[in-house]
Amino acid sequence: IFNWARRFPDINICIAHLMNFSSVFFANLKKYDKENLFTDISPFLGLCQFVDRNRSRFMDKVLELPYKNPLMTLNEIFSEHKNRLLWGSDDPFGRFRVDADFFVDNSLEEELDFLFSINETIRKKIASVNSRNFLNIV
Secondary structure (H helix, E strand, C coil): CHHHHHHCCCCCEEEHHHHHHEHHHHHHHHHCCCCCEEEECCCHHHHHHHHHHCHHHHHHHECCCCCCCHHHHHHHHHHHHCCCEECCCCCCCCEEEEECCEEEECCHHHHHHHHHHCCHHHHHHHHHHHHHHHCCCC
16 A cells, blocks of 8 residues: 555545554554545444454554544544544444444444544544545645
């Protein structure tokens, strides 16, 4: 991803679903010096539930974040990557199996409620400013 993005710096690229909170991805993103890479946070509530439920399986492959508290998780990611995050919902595809006993099933309304619970500055950045930058809309 990073090699391709460097090769084509005029093309904006969105890496889906926060790359499932991959620690390797975010370490590379932190060092990436161009402005053409973004990542969407959709479906954020489900992603947090998925990683929290499977943390022992992922071990050191995901960021060490408080996934039980999505707001704190988002705040921590935003503090490092505020210009690269894009809001999204994935509705109606937010239902997926986490393991044999557990499905994630957050509605668009729940994702929107979460979005509007976020600090206004962060919400405006990820749901407006960054989206406009990604789409090259001034």
